[in-house]
Amino acid sequence: MLEIRDLSAGYGHRHVLEHISLKASEGEVVGIIGPNGSGKTTLLKTITKVLEPISGTVLIDGTNVNEMQSTQIAKKVAVVSQVISINFEFTVEDIVLMGRTPYIKGSETFEDINIVRDAMEKTNTLFLKDRLITQLSGGELQRVIIARAFAQNPKILLLDEPTSHLDITNQIDILNLVKNASRKGMVVVAVIHDLNLAAYYCDKICLLQDGELISTGTPEQVLTSSNIERAFNIAVKVIPNEITNSLYVIPVLEPLHETLH
Ligand SMILES: Nc1ncnc2c1ncn2[C@@H]1O[C@H](COP(=O)(O)OP(=O)(O)OP(=O)(O)O)[C@@H](O)[C@H]1O
Ligand SMILES: [Mg+2]
Structure with missing residues (x-):
């Protein structure tokens, strides 16, 4: 469905991504992780x-x-950007209706309104x-x-840090929504810091680290303490999370000492 082959990209003379190859198929949620500035947003920008x-x-x-023409791409790919700035006084409904733009010829139909x-x-x-x-909270705007x-x-x-402004309930609601959509056949590529x-x-x-894909695979294959330590330069412990049947990544922090006298 989505395939990236040996992609290098950058800005002017500055190379940001080097030789990236990856595939994302129907029904898959593919997470892009990596430190700030490692090229995650740049990768999403090249897709569209x-x-x-x-x-x-x-x-x-x-x-x-x-x-592909941009309308053709817009019928296949939707993007939720990391930085959202809309300065015009549209209503929320107007903004969501803009999602139908690639499909609307003339004015919107009942089907558009229902969607x-x-x-x-x-x-x-x-x-x-x-x-x-223009009058919403950060989390409301993100939703x-x-x-x-x-x-x-x-x-x-394509989601670039879709939960960065959301409280814990909305984070889970949105990620559940995305997961369900992928189970119904959508390809989801999401930059996730957590x-x-x-x-x-x-x-x-x-x-991603410094524009290179240093590991790809299942969460168990990629989220090893050595990969995370290499990419993020922080000591972590990775343990099985039996409650969620997943993993638990815990930064190994120094105990805090009282510094105020
Ligand atoms: N428009 C631009 N012009 C020049 N350099 C840019 C531009 N946008 C990003 N960069 C640089 O490209 C590199 C990768 O940036 P990118 O935004 O892809 O990182 P990121 O992994 O998404 O980081 P973050 O987690 O902070 O969002 C960074 O060094 C950044 O400074
Ligand atoms: Mg980014």
């Missing part, structure tokens, strides 16, 4: 042609994205529908942008 690769190819359903409503229900944003987008992505009805959903959430929700994890 926001950034042209220096070399290598991105294939969607076997077609090179270079040969938008359904996306807002799933993301717990329906109660916000008449509010202005609205996720609703817009769902309204786009994508085959491939290694414990990545371990639980991802079928496959790609670990």
